[in-house]
Amino acid sequence: MSDAVDRSAEAAEVRAFWQRLGLPGLIDVHTHFMPQNVLDKVWAYFDAAGPLVDRPWPITYRLAEDQRVQCLRDFGVRAFTAMLYPHKAGMAAWLNAWAAGFAARTPDCLHTATFFPEPGAPAYVARAIEDGARVFKAHVQVGGYDPTDRLLDEVWGLLAETGTPVVTHCGSGPVPGKYTGAGPIGEVLARHPRLAVVVAHLGLPEYTDFLDLAERYPHVRLDTTIAFTDFVERDTPFPPAELPRLVGLQDRVLLGSDFPSIPYRYVHQLEALDRLGLGEEWLRAVCHDNAARLFGLADR
Template sequence: MTTPGPRTDADVPGYVRGLGLPGLADVHVHFLPEPMLRKVWAYFDRAERNYGLPWPIHYRTDEADRLRRLRALGLHAIPALSYAHKPGMARWLNDWAADFAGRVPGGLHCATFYPEPDVTDVVRDALRRGARLFKVHVQVGRFAPDDPRLGDAWSLLEAAGVPVVIHAGSAPLAGEHTGTAPVRRLLADHPRLTLVIAHLGMPEYDGFADLVEAYPNVHLDTTMAGTDFSDRFAPLPRRYVDRLAGLGHRVALGSDFPNIPYPYAHQLAALARLDLGDGWMRDVLWHTGARLLRLPG
């Protein structure tokens, strides 16, 4: 049995309580320095040209309002995911993210990295300062996850057991290094990495699920999956949905807040309508993410 998902954001807290959960553990939330966030939003404003369909930002508000909305939804920890897409960005983004975690109650200390000469030191420093979640985006960054310059950095992350959200799927845009093959090569060298494949790896759903089944610390996040928006270009095949039924303990909630073209509640409703049962929803909405983020309770 699957409880119908919430229709509006105001319904989310009651829906979560009805499942017997203490809140939501969302591993895919973005907060950025304001100048960078404005550039990201300007990019999405051109989405019809870039992606072939409009992408209106639903939560185009100031930081204080976005934090208020996430707390009202029930997030116990608020990630501030960013991703470097050229040399020299990672250090100052990590400095900003460390400050965010220090000044925002419930803010989760996040970090990023990029294949450049000092990448090992960048990752080592972020871990030393307490980073609990990393993010990389191989399509935007235009680098291979198994780039030799990243080898020692990945070894540090593998040893620390700190999760890395990696956007490696080929949707909504493919890149030279997207798809399962580069990630498979990475895992061959670092088989105990704690990776979280963003967007369920869309559209290479089955290929990334194969990696979840082959490697003990590989997970998926649900970001945008099954929504009316994503179903227009990367629908979930029914046979894949059936496969997801057995992977709930390795699937974590992701939303892409605030850069989504629909209310947050729609992501939860989209997952509920997969009809995989309330137990599966509990794992996805709380248990898996809480374990990855090391949340109390």
């Protein structure tokens, strides 16, 4: 069976999932698009099972950019992101320029931007917001930086003031970093309690700590990226006793996938959420309605 046929069959499965829920499609807040030379390095890192991956991680959707965009459209993902992130100073403004161009030619992509703790960060973040950025990505683990760094204080303040969400990889999965865990980002939230942090991967493996933060700060959200999948549950399972808290936070959990760099089919993320047994109302909120409200997308 060809890859094209496989993708067509999977698209039918994904569409059947959201159609069963009566949704107009999916909104995925955690997908990756970036300059090809950067993506090639990211994929090479995954292929080598680098230290921050720490296990074999085959990439299921190793496709050209236009094919990846079409794949999401075929799945019925009506809005997605271009999560990109610098690992050193001097990269973020260049990445933001690329992301602005990508968003301009890809209208279903939520214009995404990023930053790094460096003297020019407040200026280029403000410029990105002025240019239409609707969501930011902060990768504390890959960047290896302290989110409480005073070079970022004005950046967090700008994002809080404008209500611009920032998807933040601040949990310690798959391996801990110097500044991962709920403590450092919790200090940022104490300074900027209105900051719309979206905790990537539900904060795995510190699920409980990040649920605590979400309950403490009403603007904190959680994304589902790779959580509950067989790939993650094997080593860092979500505590079953915490499932009622996810129901309590129903309006602040968002679908994320990590597409295209995932080691399983996209539909498996949806199946993993479904088998939690939290109900169709919860699934509708998580897979579409919460993000539609956050980003002001048309109601269904």
